[in-house]
Amino acid sequence: MSSSTAPPKIRLREIRKAFASKVVLDGVDLAIEEGESLVIIGGSGTGKSVLLKHIIGLMKPDRGTVTVDGTDLSTLGYREITGFRRRFGMAFQEGALFDSMTVAQNIAFPLERARRFDRSAVRKRVDECLGLVRLDGAEEKMPSELSGGMRRRVGFARAIALKPAILLFDEPTSGLDPVMTALLDEVILDLQRTLESTTVTITHDMTSAFRIADRIAMLHRGKIIAIGTPKELKADTDPRLLQFLEGRAEGPLSE
Amino acid sequence: MATLIRLAESFFTEMGRFAMMLWRVLMWTPRPPYDWRQLFQQMQRVGVQSIPVVALTALFTGMVMALQSYRVLVRFSAEGYVGSLVGVSMVRELACVLGALMVAGRCGSAMGAELGTMRVTEQIDALEVLATDPIHYLVVPRVWATALMLPLLIAMADAVGIYGGYVVAVLMMGANPVTYASNSFQFMELNDLTSGLIKAAVFGLLIAVIGCQKGFYTRGGAAGVGRSTTQAVVLGSIAVLIADFFLTKVLF
Ligand SMILES: Nc1ncnc2c1ncn2[C@@H]1O[C@H](COP(=O)(O)OP(=O)(O)OP(=O)(O)O)[C@@H](O)[C@H]1O
Ligand SMILES: [Mg+2]
Numbered sequence: 001m002s003s004s005t006a007p008p009k010i011r012l013r014e015i016r017k018a019f020a021s022k023v024v025l026d027g028v029d030l031a032i033e034e035g036e037s038l039v040i041i042g043g044s045g046t047g048k049s050v051l052l053k054h055i056i057g058l059m060k061p062d063r064g065t066v067t068v069d070g071t072d073l074s075t076l077g078y079r080e081i082t083g084f085r086r087r088f089g090m091a092f093q094e095g096a097l098f099d100s101m102t103v104a105q106n107i108a109f110p111l112e113r114a115r116r117f118d119r120s121a122v123r124k125r126v127d128e129c130l131g132l133v134r135l136d137g138a139e140e141k142m143p144s145e146l147s148g149g150m151r152r153r154v155g156f157a158r159a160i161a162l163k164p165a166i167l168l169f170d171e172p173t174s175g176l177d178p179v180m181t182a183l184l185d186e187v188i189l190d191l192q193r194t195l196e197s198t199t200v201t202i203t204h205d206m207t208s209a210f211r212i213a214d215r216i217a218m219l220h221r222g223k224i225i226a227i228g229t230p231k232e233l234k235a236d237t238d239p240r241l242l243q244f245l246e247g248r249a250e251g252p253l254s255e
Numbered sequence: 256m257a258t259l260i261r262l263a264e265s266f267f268t269e270m271g272r273f274a275m276m277l278w279r280v281l282m283w284t285p286r287p288p289y290d291w292r293q294l295f296q297q298m299q300r301v302g303v304q305s306i307p308v309v310a311l312t313a314l315f316t317g318m319v320m321a322l323q324s325y326r327v328l329v330r331f332s333a334e335g336y337v338g339s340l341v342g343v344s345m346v347r348e349l350a351c352v353l354g355a356l357m358v359a360g361r362c363g364s365a366m367g368a369e370l371g372t373m374r375v376t377e378q379i380d381a382l383e384v385l386a387t388d389p390i391h392y393l394v395v396p397r398v399w400a401t402a403l404m405l406p407l408l409i410a411m412a413d414a415v416g417i418y419g420g421y422v423v424a425v426l427m428m429g430a431n432p433v434t435y436a437s438n439s440f441q442f443m444e445l446n447d448l449t450s451g452l453i454k455a456a457v458f459g460l461l462i463a464v465i466g467c468q469k470g471f472y473t474r475g476g477a478a479g480v481g482r483s484t485t486q487a488v489v490l491g492s493i494a495v496l497i498a499d500f501f502l503t504k505v506l507f
Contacts, residue, residue, distance in 0.1 A: 082388045086386045096380060110386070113387050
């Protein structure tokens, strides 16, 4: 985590988002420092994915601002935001692979669109990324031939292919076996160490959260109710957080 | 009253989306990267693969036109003009409108379904995240491929339709092959041909923009994709028919 004198890499102010009459985000404030690894936890359906989509500008807040590298996303036109997104990589919860392309073409897509790499460099990077997620040999498979966990790993590989400065992972490891989960956690940590990427990861896996997080934030009822280093959270006495961390069925969250 | 307001509201939403889609297509078209592979793939799908349907439509339309016009023209002993009538009607009107309707059913629906599926499976979001404008990548090649290929398809349909009329007239009604053939082109002007082809290009543009727009704004899972597909065909076809009237009136 960098010193707090530098302006945050990503700053969310008073974000509010409702779908029809359903309020999902109700005043979310969040500052993410450069090079930090933030993990977002929270119950299913509380709006974690929605929050992540606000950070990258896929959804627009009803109120509030999202600032990335000092730029307010709402000030960018559709052409500017397209270029702006080069600094991001995002892995979707369901993979969101292009189903008309092979695995290799999916991972090569961001590289080819960036137009900075020749053919052999693209191939090399695709192989590298597939190796990182342990899917060597799956190059020519179509997404429909893959299992859910494999698809998610390809989505992960596609997100990191361009080595972006900001990485957003929406449950990259859910549905994976513990060994694979640990492996991807290693990859995330490694990206952070070597590229100093800023990463935001959503996960339901607490072991994984404590392994990769510099800080953990808990989202509940549209607000961040707790945020801090893993150590701080373990010492926190908020009953909602305690229930979540301990995974109990009874408690304030279930009411 | 409330339903009327809702209807008007959705009408203006659709028109707004259409204008926006068309505008973005025009804005993105001159910008690199140029995706020739996508363009050719779409030209292949829209153009080459539509040949059988469009040819069959034109063939039978030409044949029916010959039968019908013979029945009527013979009443004032003008049956010598069957060829002229079939030729001009095909080239000015029937080939391009019926051909466009077939393409709306074949390709407009496919675009609605394809983009709709990409929308509900977050593939369109993924494009955006990968610094690729989905309109640039998906819609631009589809629109130009359709606008370019439809006139070519219609030129072929013109020929097939006229041939169909010829076959019926000569084989079934005993017309003289040589006079019928010369009759076919006797009163035809270049403008008849070009007006049909220009209309075809506009129809192609409309079909593709509407199909893509329907797919692009799909919501709600598989049922939503189904709705988009249906609407792409229905609205595409209606747009063709309405545009046909105005183009015919204004231009020619
Ligand atoms: N495009 C949308 N239109 C309408 N409602 C939406 C949309 N996207 C999300 N929602 C609603 O927002 C709420 C939060 O959804 P979100 O996907 O962010 O949950 P989540 O925290 O990621 O849950 P999970 O852990 O199960 O993935 C849900 O109630 C969902 O119904
Ligand atoms: Mg989610």
